[in-house]
Amino acid sequence: xxxxxVRDLDHVPEGTAVTLLGWLKAKRxxxxxxxxxxxxxxxxxxxxxxxxxxxxxGPPDQMEQPVATATATQVAGAPYRLLKAASQESAIxxxxxxxxxxxxxxxxxxxxxxxxxxxxxxSPRPRSDFDVFDVSRADHLLRSRHFYLxxxxxxxxxKFRHLxxxxxxxxxxxxxxxxxxxxxxxxLPLYDDKTALQLDVHDDSVFLTQCVGFYLESAVHAFERVxxxxxxxxxxxxxxxxxxxxxxxxxxxxxxxxxxxxxxxxEDLISHTVSVVEPQSDEIMSALGTQxxxxxxxxxxxxxxYAEAVERLHHLGMEFEFGQSMGSKxxxxxxxxxxxxxxxxxxPRAVEPFPYVVDQKDxxxxxxxDLIATGGYGELLGVAxxxxxxxxxxxRMQEKGKFGDERYDWLRDLRKNGCVxxxxxxxxxxxxxxWLLDIPHVRDTIPFPRTFRRRIFP
Amino acid sequence: xxxxxVRDLDHVPEGTAVTLLGWLKAKRxxxxxxxxxxxxxxxxxxxxxxxxxxxxxGPPDQMEQPVATATATQVAGAPYRLLKAASQESAIxxxxxxxxxxxxxxxxxxxxxxxxxxxxxxSPRPRSDFDVFDVSRADHLLRSRHFYLxxxxxxxxxKFRHLxxxxxxxxxxxxxxxxxxxxxxxxLPLYDDKTALQLDVHDDSVFLTQCVGFYLESAVHAFERVxxxxxxxxxxxxxxxxxxxxxxxxxxxxxxxxxxxxxxxxEDLISHTVSVVEPQSDEIMSALGTQxxxxxxxxxxxxxxYAEAVERLHHLGMEFEFGQSMGSKxxxxxxxxxxxxxxxxxxPRAVEPFPYVVDQKDxxxxxxxDLIATGGYGELLGVAxxxxxxxxxxxRMQEKGKFGDERYDWLRDLRKNGCVxxxxxxxxxxxxxxWLLDIPHVRDTIPFPRTFRRRIFP
Numbered sequence: 001x002x003x004x005x006v007r008d009l010d011h012v013p014e015g016t017a018v019t020l021l022g023w024l025k026a027k028r029x030x031x032x033x034x035x036x037x038x039x040x041x042x043x044x045x046x047x048x049x050x051x052x053x054x055x056x057x058g059p060p061d062q063m064e065q066p067v068a069t070a071t072a073t074q075v076a077g078a079p080y081r082l083l084k085a086a087s088q089e090s091a092i093x094x095x096x097x098x099x100x101x102x103x104x105x106x107x108x109x110x111x112x113x114x115x116x117x118x119x120x121x122x123s124p125r126p127r128s129d130f131d132v133f134d135v136s137r138a139d140h141l142l143r144s145r146h147f148y149l150x151x152x153x154x155x156x157x158x159k160f161r162h163l164x165x166x167x168x169x170x171x172x173x174x175x176x177x178x179x180x181x182x183x184x185x186x187x188l189p190l191y192d193d194k195t196a197l198q199l200d201v202h203d204d205s206v207f208l209t210q211c212v213g214f215y216l217e218s219a220v221h222a223f224e225r226v227x228x229x230x231x232x233x234x235x236x237x238x239x240x241x242x243x244x245x246x247x248x249x250x251x252x253x254x255x256x257x258x259x260x261x262x263x264x265x266x267e268d269l270i271s272h273t274v275s276v277v278e279p280q281s282d283e284i285m286s287a288l289g290t291q292x293x294x295x296x297x298x299x300x301x302x303x304x305x306y307a308e309a310v311e312r313l314h315h316l317g318m319e320f321e322f323g324q325s326m327g328s329k330x331x332x333x334x335x336x337x338x339x340x341x342x343x344x345x346x347x348p349r350a351v352e353p354f355p356y357v358v359d360q361k362d363x364x365x366x367x368x369x370d371l372i373a374t375g376g377y378g379e380l381l382g383v384a385x386x387x388x389x390x391x392x393x394x395x396r397m398q399e400k401g402k403f404g405d406e407r408y409d410w411l412r413d414l415r416k417n418g419c420v421x422x423x424x425x426x427x428x429x430x431x432x433x434x435w436l437l438d439i440p441h442v443r444d445t446i447p448f449p450r451t452f453r454r455r456i457f458p
Numbered sequence: 459x460x461x462x463x464v465r466d467l468d469h470v471p472e473g474t475a476v477t478l479l480g481w482l483k484a485k486r487x488x489x490x491x492x493x494x495x496x497x498x499x500x501x502x503x504x505x506x507x508x509x510x511x512x513x514x515x516g517p518p519d520q521m522e523q524p525v526a527t528a529t530a531t532q533v534a535g536a537p538y539r540l541l542k543a544a545s546q547e548s549a550i551x552x553x554x555x556x557x558x559x560x561x562x563x564x565x566x567x568x569x570x571x572x573x574x575x576x577x578x579x580x581s582p583r584p585r586s587d588f589d590v591f592d593v594s595r596a597d598h599l600l601r602s603r604h605f606y607l608x609x610x611x612x613x614x615x616x617k618f619r620h621l622x623x624x625x626x627x628x629x630x631x632x633x634x635x636x637x638x639x640x641x642x643x644x645x646l647p648l649y650d651d652k653t654a655l656q657l658d659v660h661d662d663s664v665f666l667t668q669c670v671g672f673y674l675e676s677a678v679h680a681f682e683r684v685x686x687x688x689x690x691x692x693x694x695x696x697x698x699x700x701x702x703x704x705x706x707x708x709x710x711x712x713x714x715x716x717x718x719x720x721x722x723x724x725e726d727l728i729s730h731t732v733s734v735v736e737p738q739s740d741e742i743m744s745a746l747g748t749q750x751x752x753x754x755x756x757x758x759x760x761x762x763x764y765a766e767a768v769e770r771l772h773h774l775g776m777e778f779e780f781g782q783s784m785g786s787k788x789x790x791x792x793x794x795x796x797x798x799x800x801x802x803x804x805x806p807r808a809v810e811p812f813p814y815v816v817d818q819k820d821x822x823x824x825x826x827x828d829l830i831a832t833g834g835y836g837e838l839l840g841v842a843x844x845x846x847x848x849x850x851x852x853x854r855m856q857e858k859g860k861f862g863d864e865r866y867d868w869l870r871d872l873r874k875n876g877c878v879x880x881x882x883x884x885x886x887x888x889x890x891x892x893w894l895l896d897i898p899h900v901r902d903t904i905p906f907p908r909t910f911r912r913r914i915f916p
Contacts, residue, residue, distance in 0.1 A: 021714050021878070024876075149680040155681065165637060185704055188916075201655060201703070219607055231639075246642060420574050447641075448640060456644065458672075
């Protein structure tokens with residue numbers, strides 16, 4: 001079917017005959033005139049139809065019945081009668097002529113076809129205006145996520161997701177990274193078996209990837225700059241607003257870099273991608289009624305050491321012991337002291353995994369940094385130098401109780417064959433979106449969320 | 459570490475001091491002169507070092523021992539002695555001066571550091587020249603895939619994969635598709651539970667996606683044009699050279715399209731992406747010693763009906779019954795009759811899943827087409843119109859024994875709420891690469907292959 005997208009009507013002169021294909025969003029009946037908002041993926045346009053003789057010969061307005069049945073979804077006939085009878089969210093084909101109305105371009109309808117009737121009792125109607133992020137509605141909205149994707153705000157978030165994903169891929173591409181589509185099925189569930197989803201393949205117990213870091217560490221010795229954007233899985237129990245069981249994980253690894261390089265690289269990635277999507281996001285932001293968070297542009301981001309962060313927490317009267325992992329509570333308290341994202345440098349060795357380099361100047365901490373978002377959104381990502389010396393690795397594996405686990409032998413072998421200083425970073429893509437769009441729960445940033453306490457559906 | 463990539467030496471004038479960071483690929487000792495091929499991710503350069511006084515004061519050449527040990531990988535010292543002792547594939551830092559030698563630019567070394575010694579006994583050496591696609595070596599090469607990624611031919615294939623992936627994403631983006639990162643975890647294993655990988659989450663039995671078609675059918679009613687490129691899983695037993703257990707699946711779905719539209723769209727996608735990667739692939743092709751398959755440029759591709767295909771098989775003396783699914787044997791025989799990819803139009807309803815539209819002009823077949831590659835590479839992809847009318851869907855579900863299975867209710871519901879004519883296509887990304895690069899087994903087109911009879915490792 002030859003169609004014109006609603007957005008393209010901007011460039012169509014008055015008097016042009018067009019065919020619209022879309023969905024009935026709303027209608028108003030003013031005497032013998034029916035005003036219908038017809039929407040498609042690009043926007044919404046008013047179409048106008050007059051009651052004519054053919055319509056008068058039908059049943060009176062008040063008693064009209066829906067025209068379509070489940071067995072005959074495509075119905076043609078007198079435009080007024082058809083549109084009047086069509087329920088909200090029905091799929092409509094409308095032929096008409098472009099005119100300039102009181103509130104801009106509109107289409108005066110000459111023929112109508114109801115392509116797919118909307119017979120399902122869905123409340124609120126997916127395309128209607130309501131608070132789609134309202135937590136009290138979450139259960140219902142997620143159970144019918146296959147319909148609520150049509151909501152204007154949901155579409156705006158997912159269009160933004162698409163834009164941002166493209167900007168990130170393009171940034172990696174411009175900087176000569178090679179994309180490594182690392183496997184989901186892995187014999188090594190990263191550092192902790194307990195938080196991994198497990199399945200049997202060929203009577204072998206394998207895991208769904210929690211992080212592709214080990215595969216990138218291999219590939220970086222070929223390509224020097226590699227990245228991976230793909231699904232990652234965490235089986236751990238969580239009620240937080242920033243955890244998903246299945247999320248998209250942005251990982252990169254580079255040869256010949258140190259912590260300072262990694263911090264600069266991440267600052268460039270974030271500020272560059274925000275500056276690329278910003279000018280393309282006007283419609284998205286107006287649909288969401290919000291503003292894009294621009295704090296990521298203020299590079300370089302301030303840095304505090306982990307030790308300073310602990311001092312600040314104590315100063316705020318919070319109990320926190322050096323060596324612990326910071327949680328949302330701590331990150332939120334600290335983020336109130338900054339107007340831009342900030343780095344906590346040198347995360348303790350006690351909470352960081354074995355491949356991370358220990359700081360020789362303060363052996364309590366590692367050569368790592370976590371980037372904390374503004375607005376209480378917590379940790380966005382972490383960067384880390386990786387150990388390239390075998391004896392250092394073995395020492396850390398012993399410290400973490402991993403030494404002797406044969407599944408890690410190939411990672412030890414990597415250190416025996418031309419291994420070079422390398423490091424990388426990892427970010428949950430959905431957290432990045434959540435922060436930039438100021439969205440209450442991370443589940444609203446992905447098309448079909450999988451969270452911990454919710455049955456997997458649809 | 460400030461480094462210069464080998465490729466960038468092209469633009470560096472003679473006499474410039476540079477620091478190279480790379481790997482020792484090969485070396486030749488001609489009297490007191492050592493010629494070393496140092497490679498990085500961008501290429502290989504000859505570096506030259508002379509024996510000097512410091513070296514003479516060391517042990518004689520014949521008795522030199524490797525310098526590095528596992529506990530001291532970074533070793534500095536007299537360049538000649540260090541490089542002479544360093545094993546192949548060691549990681550090297552070399553300072554030197556760019557000079558014009560007999561065979562082009564070379565670097566005359568002033569200082570050397572062995573950053574990571576290569577002590578592992580790997581044969582063949584990953585960076586050496588050998589037939590990396592040789593099936594008799596496959597077991598060994600796949601077990602050490604984390605090292606053989608460094609092989610020049612493997613790198614060439616994976617760089618091509620990267621290029622092609624970018625070209626495909628860009629094509630979708632240029633045509634206003636929205637990327638739907640559909641979930642891997644699903645309660646619905648597409649059409650057949652038996653071929654799906656299963657796992658338990660929250661005591662619920664769920665599956666790894668075999669195809670994201672159902673999710674795209676939902677999303678197409680919001681965005682009209684959607685696509686998905688992500689991992690897909692098939693648990694079925696197979697010895698074929700074109701099946702992976704985990705592969706990257708390119709799927710797209712469009713509203714308001716018919717079979718004719720879909721065929722044109724796919725022809726444009728394939729011819730466009732081939733024409734985009736071709737001019738960027740010279741180095742890759744020369745590393746592989748092959749030529750990029752250009753047959754995809756000859757659009758439109760010829761079409762035969764399924765019935766004609768069966769006739770052709772009979773004419774070739776092959777036994778084949780109307781209604782069966784064609785396998786590699788049949789596809790290969792037919793592909794010898796064409797010099798370009800070709801379409802088999804109208805695949806029988808008996809072998810196509812329930813959402814595919816039945817052809818009203820010949821109800822034995824569906825509104826589908828399969829694209830068959832040249833060179834005996836078999837099916838590349840399939841396109842299909844999807845049913846949007848509920849009663850039609852129910853009829854097909856009954857035919858396929860799916861009617862009454864409540865897990866499919868949400869797909870029936872989709873047909874009750876403004877459903878529109880739609881259709882899509884799906885392609886295994888690795889098959890596309892295999893065809894274009896003429897690679898014997900599809901496992902060689904993905905960084906860490908998972909195949910049916912091989913334990914998942916690394």
